[in-house]
Each structure stands twice: as structure tokens, then as C-alpha cells.
Amino acid sequence: MGSDVVKELFNLGRPPLLAAPMAGITDDAYRRIIASTGVDLTFTQMVSAEGLSRGTRKSMAMLEEGRGLSPWAVQLFGGRPQTMAKAAALAEDAGYQLVDINMGCPVPKVYKKGAGAALLEDVDRAFAVAQAVVSATSLPVSAKLRLGPTVDNATAFAIVPGLRELGFAFITVHARYSDQGYYQPADWEMLSALKRHLGDFRIVGNGDVLAPEDGSRMLAETGVDGIMVGRGMLGNPWIFSALRTELSGAGELPRPTPRQRVELIRKHLRLMVDVAGERVAIRDFRKHLVWYLRAFPGAASLRERAVKVKKVGEVEEILEEYVAKAEDGGED
Ligand SMILES: Cc1cc2nc3c(=O)[nH]c(=O)nc-3n(C[C@H](O)[C@H](O)[C@H](O)COP(=O)(O)O)c2cc1C
Structure with missing residues (x-):
């Protein structure tokens, strides 16, 4: 059953659009929001296998996130x-x-446990983990990795063919090295070389798709089979509908009105409040609000207030002011 989900994903008549798993961001609420704006596949935030095997409350709660979404995928x-x-x-x-x-997270608390990016350095362990997972489930299995630990050590060229042999459904390649964090430019040339190395095995490209035209450029320059967007979706869930239009070559990109944007932002907050209650939801929503306002020209003073909001009512006031400013075409 499961493998049909992957078959469908790569038979849409266009490359599938994936949202990057992002800790602290792709929670239940945000995944439901982007599911409504045209993404084809989302993942949970990374979930600790140790936490799950010990049944910790945090990990078990994360495992429930996004229930009802289809396809439903966990990282x-x-x-x-x-x-x-x-x-x-x-x-x-x-x-x-x-x-x-x-197989790509360089954050110390993950890396120190021999997980995430540590697997790029220990290829045998990467295969042992991959083999154990494939043997334990009948579900399709994928992996998300970087090119390697450092520029002179692109272990993805050894790891990905091994994962293909193990029957992996597809691989997502974040076209950076572990020591590069997130802000060095992604290396699409290496991504392209890796794709050529793998022939028709499905590779999803990730790294620096920040705007719709980056999506078409990544496809043209690398030949990857799908596109994964990370930071480009922060404050901009509409990037997925824009990418769909861009990739179909169907002309004018959709431009939601300020009022339509605010409706979706409100829905996002409502979903977060439903899950966590007002106090916790607002604390976690502030960063989203700042990102949403960043995407709007002329919202600098609203952003300053956004970082301090404590109540849903304060968010409402900011959003109403935003709509008024944007409809006026006013700048700060
Ligand atoms: C705040 C943050 C959290 C992230 N969390 C995860 C994660 O849980 N799992 C993962 O595989 N990658 C994670 N990543 C990496 C992203 O999935 C993605 O690979 C990276 O941002 C590069 O894509 P981009 O250039 O489109 O942003 C995270 C990145 C950021 C900035």
C-alpha cells in the first residue's frame, strides 16, 4: 500500500513539491497550512527514535502531528x-x-548521538541504520542527507547508491556540507553531478529554493526529480502554489491579496491555539508572525510589535493594521 503513495508522488505530471522537515516549524499547524497551499508532501519535525522507543511524552506527541494528512510522513x-x-x-x-x-542534521545534540550528519561520516553505521529500518517496516523508506561532512569528503556519492540497493523509495539531497550550516550557497553543481551518478534513481533537490523561479532553475540545472523547500516557506506558505504555476509555465504567478493572506495567517494561529492553548501558541507563533510581516513591504514597525505579542487580540490588531497599510499601498 505504502509504495503507491510514492508512485503517485512522482507521477503527478510535474515534479513533486516537498516541504523540508524543520524542527520548531513544521509542526501540526504549519503542515496543515501548507497542505492547503499546494505542497505535495510534508514531514514531521525530526522525531527522536530514542524518545519514541522510551515512549517520552514529547516524542509521542510529535508522532501524532499531521494525522489525517496524506501522504503522512515521519522523519x-x-x-x-x-x-x-x-x-x-x-x-x-x-x-x-x-x-x-x-542523515544530515549537524546540530550538536543530534550529531553527538551518532545520528543526523554523524551518519555522513560513518558510512557503515549509515548503512546499518538504513538496513535496520528497511527490515523493520513494510513502508517505503527515504532519507534526507547533505553532500557529505566537508567539501573534500562528499560521502553522499557512496551512501546514496547503497541506499538505492537497499530499496529506498527516494533520497532528498540538501546540497550543502555538514560544516556549512545553512547560509553558504547550496552547491547545485554537485547536486547535478550526484543526480547524473545515480541515473534514474529518484533524487529530490533541496537548498536555496527561495522563490518560484529558483525551482525551475534547479530542475533545469540539476535534473532532479522533485523540489524541497525549506527557508523559502517561512512566512510564505504561498510559495507552493506559486511554484506549481511556475513549473506548469502557466503564466502569471498567483498573488494573494492582503486580506487573503491575513485569513490564512489567522487560520495558522487558530490551529496553534487549538493544539497548545493561547499562552504557548502565541510564544511559538511570534516568529511566524515576524516572518509573515517580513514578506510584506512596509511592515517594519509592525514587526517590532510582533516580537512582543502576548495575546491573540494583539495579533489581530497587527494584522488589521497590516491590511489597512497594504490596501493603502502605504510604506513605513
Ligand atoms: C530552523 C531549521 C530547522 C531544521 N530542521 C530540520 C529537521 O528537523 N530535519 C531535517 O532533515 N532538516 C532540518 N533542517 C534543514 C532543512 O530541512 C533544509 O534542508 C535546509 O533549510 C536547506 O533548505 P533551504 O535552503 O531550502 O532552507 C532545518 C533547517 C532549519 C533552518
């Missing part, structure tokens, strides 16, 4: 094959349709 991180196997089996029991393995 797991862990460095121990047996723990990852157990977590994958739990995900299958929970009803998931796809399991993704994080």
Missing part, C-alpha cells in the same frame, strides 16, 4: 540501528505511509 533521527528499527515499527503501527531517515 526519524537516531544513530542506533535497533532503536531506529523500533521507532520505524512504531510509526507504521501509528498509521504512517512513509518513513524518512535524517
Whole structure:
């Protein structure tokens, strides 16, 4: 059953659009928001396999995020094959349709456990984890990795062919090295070389698709089979509908009106409040609000207020002022 989900994903008549798993961002609410703006596949934030195998409240709650979305995909991180196997089996029991393995996160708390980007340095361990997950579940399995630990060590060229042999459904390549963080330019030339190296094995490209035209450029320059957007969706869930139009070559990109934007932003906040209650939701929503306002010209003073909001009512006031300013065409 599960593999049909992947077949469908790559048979849309255009490359699929994926939202990058992002800790602290692709939670239940934001995934529902982007599901309504044209994304084809979203993942949970990375979920700790150790946390799941111990049944911690935080990990078990994350596993519930996005229930009802289709395809429903989880991203797991862990460095121990047996723990990852157990977590994958739990995900299958929970009803998931796809399991993704994080092989690229350089954050110390992940890396120190032999997980995430540590797997790019320890290719044998990467294969052991991959093999254990594939054996533990009948679901399709994917992985998301960087090009390698450092520029002179592009281990993705060894790892991805091995994952293909293990029957992985597809691989997402974030076209940076582990020591590059997020702000060096992504290396699309290496992404293109890796895609050529892999022939017709499905590769999803990730890194620096920040605007719709970057999507067509990435496809033309690298030949990847799908596109994953990370930072480009912050404050801009509409990027997925714009990318759809861009890739179809159907002319004018959609431009939601200020009022339409604000409606979606309100919905985002409502979903967060439903899950976490006003106090916690507002704390977590502030960053989104700042991103939303960044995308709007002339909203500098509103952004200053946005970082301090404590109540839904204050957000409402900011949004109403935004609409008034934007409809006026006013700048700060
Ligand atoms: C705040 C933040 C959180 C992230 N969390 C994850 C994560 O949980 N799992 C993962 O595989 N990558 C994670 N990433 C990496 C992104 O998925 C993506 O690979 C990266 O941002 C590059 O894509 P972009 O250039 O489109 O932003 C994160 C990145 C950021 C900035």
C-alpha cells in the first residue's frame, strides 16, 4: 500500500513539491497550512527514535502531528540501528505511509548521538541504520542527507547508491556540507553531478529554493526529480502554489491579496491555539508572525510589535493594521 503513495508522488505530471522537515516549524499547524497551499508532501519535525522507543511524552506527541494528512510522513533521527528499527515499527503501527531517515542534521545534540550528519561520516553505521529500518517496516523508506561532512569528503556519492540497493523509495539531497550550516550557497553543481551518478534513481533537490523561479532553475540545472523547500516557506506558505504555476509555465504567478493572506495567517494561529492553548501558541507563533510581516513591504514597525505579542487580540490588531497599510499601498 505504502509504495503507491510514492508512485503517485512522482507521477503527478510535474515534479513533486516537498516541504523540508524543520524542527520548531513544521509542526501540526504549519503542515496543515501548507497542505492547503499546494505542497505535495510534508514531514514531521525530526522525531527522536530514542524518545519514541522510551515512549517520552514529547516524542509521542510529535508522532501524532499531521494525522489525517496524506501522504503522512515521519522523519526519524537516531544513530542506533535497533532503536531506529523500533521507532520505524512504531510509526507504521501509528498509521504512517512513509518513513524518512535524517542523515544530515549537524546540530550538536543530534550529531553527538551518532545520528543526523554523524551518519555522513560513518558510512557503515549509515548503512546499518538504513538496513535496520528497511527490515523493520513494510513502508517505503527515504532519507534526507547533505553532500557529505566537508567539501573534500562528499560521502553522499557512496551512501546514496547503497541506499538505492537497499530499496529506498527516494533520497532528498540538501546540497550543502555538514560544516556549512545553512547560509553558504547550496552547491547545485554537485547536486547535478550526484543526480547524473545515480541515473534514474529518484533524487529530490533541496537548498536555496527561495522563490518560484529558483525551482525551475534547479530542475533545469540539476535534473532532479522533485523540489524541497525549506527557508523559502517561512512566512510564505504561498510559495507552493506559486511554484506549481511556475513549473506548469502557466503564466502569471498567483498573488494573494492582503486580506487573503491575513485569513490564512489567522487560520495558522487558530490551529496553534487549538493544539497548545493561547499562552504557548502565541510564544511559538511570534516568529511566524515576524516572518509573515517580513514578506510584506512596509511592515517594519509592525514587526517590532510582533516580537512582543502576548495575546491573540494583539495579533489581530497587527494584522488589521497590516491590511489597512497594504490596501493603502502605504510604506513605513
Ligand atoms: C530552523 C531549521 C530547522 C531544521 N530542521 C530540520 C529537521 O528537523 N530535519 C531535517 O532533515 N532538516 C532540518 N533542517 C534543514 C532543512 O530541512 C533544509 O534542508 C535546509 O533549510 C536547506 O533548505 P533551504 O535552503 O531550502 O532552507 C532545518 C533547517 C532549519 C533552518
